[in-house]
Structure formats: C-alpha cells, structure tokens
Amino acid sequence: MGTVAASDAPAVDLADPGFWQLPAPARAAAFAELRRLPAPVFVGERSVGRSGGRTGDRSGEQSGERPGRRSADGPAKGFHALVRHADVVEASRTPAVFLSGPGVTTPEPARWVRLLFGDSMVNLDDPRHAQLRRIVSRAFTPRLITRVEDDIRRVAARLVDQVERHRPEDFVTSVAAELPFQVICNMMGIPEEPRRAILDQVNHASENTGVARPLRSRIRVPGKGLRALARMQGMVAELGRERRRRPTDDLISALVTADVDGRRLTGRELGAFFSLLLVAGVETTRNALAHGLHLLTAHPEQRALLLGDLDRHLGGAVDEIVRHSTPIIQFRRTLAVDHRLGGPDGPLLRAGEKVVLYFGSANRDETVFTDPDAFDITRTPNPHLGFGGGGPHYCLGAHLARQEMKVLYRELFTRLPAARSVGEPELIPSSFDHRVRALRFTF
Numbered sequence: 001m002g003t004v005a006a007s008d009a010p011a012v013d014l015a016d017p018g019f020w021q022l023p024a025p026a027r028a029a030a031f032a033e034l035r036r037l038p039a040p041v042f043v044g045e046r047s048v049g050r051s052g053g054r055t056g057d058r059s060g061e062q063s064g065e066r067p068g069r070r071s072a073d074g075p076a077k078g079f080h081a082l083v084r085h086a087d088v089v090e091a092s093r094t095p096a097v098f099l100s101g102p103g104v105t106t107p108e109p110a111r112w113v114r115l116l117f118g119d120s121m122v123n124l125d126d127p128r129h130a131q132l133r134r135i136v137s138r139a140f141t142p143r144l145i146t147r148v149e150d151d152i153r154r155v156a157a158r159l160v161d162q163v164e165r166h167r168p169e170d171f172v173t174s175v176a177a178e179l180p181f182q183v184i185c186n187m188m189g190i191p192e193e194p195r196r197a198i199l200d201q202v203n204h205a206s207e208n209t210g211v212a213r214p215l216r217s218r219i220r221v222p223g224k225g226l227r228a229l230a231r232m233q234g235m236v237a238e239l240g241r242e243r244r245r246r247p248t249d250d251l252i253s254a255l256v257t258a259d260v261d262g263r264r265l266t267g268r269e270l271g272a273f274f275s276l277l278l279v280a281g282v283e284t285t286r287n288a289l290a291h292g293l294h295l296l297t298a299h300p301e302q303r304a305l306l307l308g309d310l311d312r313h314l315g316g317a318v319d320e321i322v323r324h325s326t327p328i329i330q331f332r333r334t335l336a337v338d339h340r341l342g343g344p345d346g347p348l349l350r351a352g353e354k355v356v357l358y359f360g361s362a363n364r365d366e367t368v369f370t371d372p373d374a375f376d377i378t379r380t381p382n383p384h385l386g387f388g389g390g391g392p393h394y395c396l397g398a399h400l401a402r403q404e405m406k407v408l409y410r411e412l413f414t415r416l417p418a419a420r421s422v423g424e425p426e427l428i429p430s431s432f433d434h435r436v437r438a439l440r441f442t443f
C-alpha cells in the first residue's frame with residue numbers, strides 16, 4: 001500500500017465538540033467511515049473542521065505533514081484514533097507499550113482531577129497497578145458479588161416500591177442513578193447522612209469529563225467539585241482508620257486490612273479508590289440502565305422476547321445493552337516505545353504519542369458483529385468491548401454492573417411489566433460517555 005493522500009481523510013473531526021452533538025446515527029456513520037480507512041486517523045488537538053490526517057498506513061510508510069501531525073522534534077499534539085475492534089484489543093492487551101500512567105482521559109484532565117485521582121488505578125502501570133489491583137480485586141470476586149446480590153435485590157425492590165407509590169416521571173434520578181450509588185455505598189459501609197451530598201458531587205465530578213461543556217462552566221465546577229471530593233475522601237480515609245481499629249464485614253474493612261505482598265491501602269489510596277468507584281461505577285451503570293429501558297421500548301419485539309423468558313434472555317439482553325449503548329465511549333493510552341499496530345507491516349506509532357481507544361466504534365465493527373447497528377438480545381457470541389478491551393485495566397466492576405442490571409430489570413419487569421420509556425432520552429453530549437440526563441417513563 002502506498003502513502004495515504006490527505007484529501008482522502010474524511011471530514012470528521014473527533015476533537016471538535018460539535019461532532020459529539022451530532023445525532024447518534026451521523027456519528028455512527030462517521031466511525032464506520034473511519035473503520036474503513038487503511039490506518040487510524042490522527043486527530044490534531046487544534047485541528048479545525050477536519051481531522052489532521054492519517055497515521056502511517058498499514059504498509060508502514062508515513063503520509064506527509066498535516067495539521068496536527070507529529071514533527072521531526074517529537075510527538076505532535078493530538079492522538080491516533082483507534083476505531084477498529086482488533087486495534088482496541090491490541091492496545092488494551094499490550095500494556096507495556098500502551099501506557100496508562102500519563103493519564104487516560106481526553107482532553108487532558110484539569111490539574112485538580114489528577115490531584116484527586118492521580119493515585120487511582122486507572123492512571124497507573126505495573127508494577128504499582130498490579131499491586132493495587134490485587135488488593136482491591138479481593139472485594140470484587142464473583143463469589144463476593146454474589147453475597148452483594150441480596151443487597152442489590154433489597155435496593156431494587158425498594159426503588160420499584162417507590163416508583164409504584166410516587167409515580168416519578170424521570171427514570172434516571174428515581175431508579176437508574178440510585179441503584180448503583182446505594183449499592184456501592186452499602187458495600188463501602190458509608191453512613192446514610194452524607195450520601196445525598198456525595199451523589200451531587202459525583203454528578204459534578206463526572207460532568208467535567210469530555211468536550212461538550214461550555215468553557216465557563218468547565219472552569220467553575222472544579223473549585224466546588226474539588227472541595228467536595230476532598231471532603232469525601234477525608235471522610236473515607238477516617239472511616240478507613242476506624243475500620244482498621246475495629247474491622248466489620250464491609251469493603252473498607254477488607255481493603256484496609258488486606259495484606260497483599262506485605263502491603264495494604266494507605267488512607268489516600270483508599271480515598272482515591274472510593275472516588276474512582278463512584279465515578280466509574282455509578283455513572284456508567286446509571287447510563288446503561290437508562291439506555292437499556294429505552295432500547296427495549298424502541299424495539300418491542302426484543303422486549304417481548306425478553307419478558308417472555310427472563311431467565312433465558314436477561315444475560316444476553318444486558319450484554320447487548322452494554323454493546324449497543326457503550327456507556328464509556330473512549331479511554332486514552334500513551335506509547336512507551338515505537339510500535340507497529342497489527343504486526344510488522346502495520347502503521348507506525350511513535351514513543352510518546354497518544355492513542356484513543358474508541359470502544360463504541362469497536363462495538364459496531366462490522367468485521368466482528370453481524371448487522372452491528374441492530375439491537376439483538378440473542379446475539380451470540382457477543383465479544384463487545386463495553387467494559388474495555390481486556391488486559392490489566394479491564395473493568396473491575398463488570399460482574400457487579402451485570403448483576404445490578406439483571407436484578408433491576410427482573411424486579412422492574414416482573415412487578416411492572418408495562419414499564420417503558422416515553423419519548424426520547426435527554427442526552428448530554430460528551431466525547432467521553434453516553435450520558436443520559438433524564439428519561440421519562442411510565443408503567
């Protein structure tokens with residue numbers, strides 16, 4: 001294959017906030033176009049109107065200089081967009097080449113985010129990542145999550161009781177956001193009193209990620225969010241000290257008393273981990289639950305299939321919801337060394353350059369999924385990358401999230417079989433997550 005002409009690059013600029021405000025079908029079509037290119041497109045941080053050009057093509061040659069491309073002096077500002085299933089899997093499973101340490105969100109997080117989340121495991125590489133993950137994953141084994149299942153059932157039953165009693169209009173605030181939040185707080189042993197304030201701060205903290213928010217509010221929120229998150233982390237660190245003295249059977253006790261390789265979590269690590277759990281586990285599950293109700297409403301034949309045999313189809317439905325809606329759109333990595341993607345003839349990525357892994361695009365890759373835009377709860381196999389592409393950073397809460405979704409939908413559809421969304425979900429455009437602000441519903 002020869003060099004790729006700049007004029008061939010599609011008129012798609014993934015760094016442009018306007019792109020993320022396009023309707024979903026237009027974005028899906030743009031990603032389909034990017035997947036057909038012979039090499040990942042390079043997105044310049046300051047490119048205007050169109051992408052900066054193309055990464056060296058799969059024959060290994062480099063295309064000419066383009067806006068935002070690397071220069072002879074070192075890595076250019078911007079990133080290679082990995083949009084194919086195979087490329088996202090490769091980057092996820094080759095952690096010695098594709099580093100998380102320099103940060104995983106795009107655009108670069110504000111300094112306050114790094115201050116709070118810098119120690120958290122998403123932004124660490126081995127050996128520190130492996131060590132921390134060994135400690136915390138003790139609390140997330142399928143066996144322990146099965147124990148948590150009783151609690152998930154209790155919370156789900158209470159939420160559906162409240163829906164019957166108060167007939168709320170919005171599914172997101174009344175059900176989808178509450179379930180994962182209450183479950184994590186119960187796991188961590190967080191007292192009732194500060195929960196409401198914490199949930200408000202989680203919403204602030206994660207609304208700050210992605211490109212779609214106006215500059216003014218992006219600047220204003222961190223001060224508030226920083227103080228609130230810092231307070232929350234202080235509170236969790238204090239709980240940690242107390243549990244170390246008098247352990248109970250909650251997650252905090254397990255984390256502060258676990259001794260892995262002669263090490264246990266420090267107070268700061270515990271606080272950072274709790275913040276990560278809230279941001280990673282509440283928003284994602286809430287958005288998946290809301291997208292799921294809407295998808296099942298928009299596809300009555302799939303809904304009839306599911307409600308006809310919940311035992312048989314619930315697991316498949318949950319994975320198809322995660323594939324189709326892909327709550328987390330992307331994560332970033334940074335090249336540790338020069339690397340050719342896909343083998344010795346692949347495009348050259350240079351040390352220091354960034355790549356962005358587009359999970360949503362990988363989940364619509366037509367070389368992996370037949371009729372990828374269709375919502376099909378019987379899809380088998382369903383090797384979606386909604387929880388990541390595998391490798392050491394694969395979602396720690398994948399099993400918990402699946403359980404929460406299964407339990408909630410079972411409770412909802414068993415007791416209120418007519419439950420369905422009304423109208424379109426109110427979405428918050430973002431390049432980072434498929435966030436639902438509100439979803440009206442009825443039963």
Ligand code: HEM
Nearest residue numbers: 121122280281284285288328387388393394395396397401
């Ligand atoms: C539907 C719900 C969820 C989705 C779609 C989701 C998605 C993801 C994705 C895409 C990643 C990055 C994987 C990678 O970089 O390879 C991730 C990581 C992570 N997730 Fe989830 N997640 C969900 C629920 C949860 C829950 C419920 C928790 C915990 C309570 C959780 C905790 C984490 C943590 C701690 C990481 C970082 C793991 C590491 O860096 O080692 N997630 N998740």
